[in-house]
Amino acid sequence: MPNVSSQASPPLLSDRSAAVVSATAAVVAEHAEQITARFYPRMFAEHPDLLRVFNQGNQATGEQSRALAASVVAYAVQLIDPDAPSFDHVMSRIAHKHISLGIRPEQYTIVGHHLIAAVGEVLGDAVTPEVASAWDEVYWLFATQLIAEEARLYQQAGVDPARPLRPYRVVRRIEETDDVVSLVLEPADGEGLPEIAPGQYVSVFVDLPDGGRQPRQYTVSSTALGTRLQITISRLRGTDGAPDGQVSSFLHDHVEVGDLLDVSAPAGDFVVQSSTDPLLLASAGAGITTVLPIVELIARTQPGRRVIVAHADRTAQDHALRDTVMHVGRQIDDFTSYTWYETVEKADVRSVKGYMDLSETPLGDNIQVFTCGPLPFMRHVRTTLLDRGVPASRIRYEVFGPDLWAV
Template sequence: MPGSPTPLNTNLRCQSGPLMLSQKSAETVRATLPAVGEAIGTIADLFYRKLFAAHPELPRNLFNRAHQAAGTQRQALAGAIAACATALVERPGVRPDTLLSRIAHKHASLGVSAAQYPVVHRHLSAAIAEVLGDAASEEVIAAWDEVYWLMANALIETERRLYAEQGVLAGGTWRQWDVIERTRETADVVTFLIRPADGRPAPAFRAGQYVSVQVELADGARQIRQYSLTNAPDATVRTFSVKRVNAGEDPAGEVSGHLHDHVHDGDELTVSAPYGDMVLDATDAPLLLASAGIGCTPIVAMLEELAARGHRAPVIAVHADRSPADHALRADQERLVTKLAQGTAHVWYERPDGDWPAERTGHVDLSGIGIPNGVQAYLCGPLPFMRSVRTQLLERGVHPSAIHYEVFGPDLWLPRGDDEGR
């Protein structure tokens, strides 16, 4: 995205302190939040139409076309704005760190830079003014501008720190990687083993993080998708697994289909530095690692790390899948769980083969599993699965702050207020 001569509102910039609206703006945002909240979906839709009309390269080379077509990106933007505004007026002085961290990591993996925020502001402000009509007074626009720049500048500072940690310039996250080997895990999952093409060391990562992979498609578009790293963080190479998604639909599955059909041993890939905020803490606490489908990928990396450091506390690995044939990285999960001092695995299949326990058929049911006191839980999979597991954990007395999650795609769960303390 091109830059803009519009300066950043440096008066509102903060690095790690609280986000504080001015008293006048707080009163205005509080008064207009119901109207803006009701119209935020329309505002987000108009914003993207304005942005893409001015910069047609963006939906081809930065934004996920599948998410745009499905409307999920607009829903995520609307939810993020509403959540941030609500936090600023209802919890003044308290940073919505969960929201900011999740967005900043995703932005860093895409190479977003500070120069892009004024462009977003221009079209978002215009969309708010157009949708609100006569209600969009100068005072109202100024107040919502303050909301935007508080959020934007906090993200800019967080993204600057993330780039610095990876030793790259803002926006310079991309490197070329050689494909050493590809392995077919299941009928629709392939694992790629890669190493930096320039011979320099692979960037460090933490178990649970992901990389962005950029590919050039047949129509010339350069689309980007995120894939979790699956090997141990101390390895000199990197692995990630790709599930083919809705290959017969356009644009859904266009990148995973390209990787499955056109990328082989000896090819090069354009890959970002690793990012993502669902990572294992250095803890001796008991852990519950729950995944479904291809959500097993960050969990496998976590199991690798736990086995390598000799984690002694209980580790409960929970997985759900359609069938044993669809269960990617199954052997890796089983192998790593057996390496743990107190590791146990619990698997559910919707369509099991042969002699399979009835109580492990269908959806995950934690009622028969002992949940240790002080457990930390990590969830990755489809939203219905994560909501179900989270609800069961809360009912068993696990505190919301002890439940961490990763969403593949726009985070439509995050704006729920009860998730802010995770």
């Protein structure tokens, strides 16, 4: 079968492998989650040090396994199908996440070895030498592109991948709500703050009481502090028998002013481009952490740009950073705020009871949308806005976990 990649860019996959991948993509896709579910235990058994780099919550829920499977299948499909949707945003998201965790090129050999071995374990005799070689080629094309993008991002951030973390001292704790705390962090190595694009996150590594070490990502919730950065952590409570969140509970219960935390350079591409188009920032729950830095940015650099913030939460008491967002928003000429709470107290006349509904909200032309919150919330926001004629290309989203949007 001829290589069907588009004429515009040269085909990445060899003709021979393209034919094999086309013939086997469906069966690999069908078994992809089984494959990645085998891959992780294999890899951790041989490299237990990696247990301290991979989020063990995402391992327990299977979310990382699903995200990896989906990304490899989507990557293979866009190699063989010129009409497949653009893969750029997936590539960018993975590369940013990787650099925040200090992933290095040589580790791709380990991942590749265990991934291909897991394919063999699951698909058995169907994996002929040709099939193994074609999928090995897919893996290394993906890996090579990620390695190149990560090298570019490390260089841009001035980060040596061998030393991706810096110590930060907790200089203040702000109890925002019963379940949300902000930690104000100052570099403890005598160097200045890195450049932070509002909307970006850092990976924070913590040493847990059981001797384990774990990273989690937290959005830089305020960049207005000059020499300090702020993160804002929502305490994750386990429901239906699931345990409470490991790192969020640790940060809430054990981290005090004066403590040191290992923090990565800022990463992530959920950032506002300079333009004069009006902005809609639609958030729910902990997603509010992406709203404040963007409102701060606009207040500081483009106070004439129109901004609408729309937030949904359980109750007004759970709505973290509300007063700060409103305070900063007053520096923007045309700033509108809407809130929806599942439960509304009588006294809270400014908010609407129930789930966010943007079907009637005045948006004007050329709205740029940034949405952050649980996936069902963001799907609802996106559907409403698409129905109103907002182009998909104008709706950006940030998932507070492995990106399972497309799965």
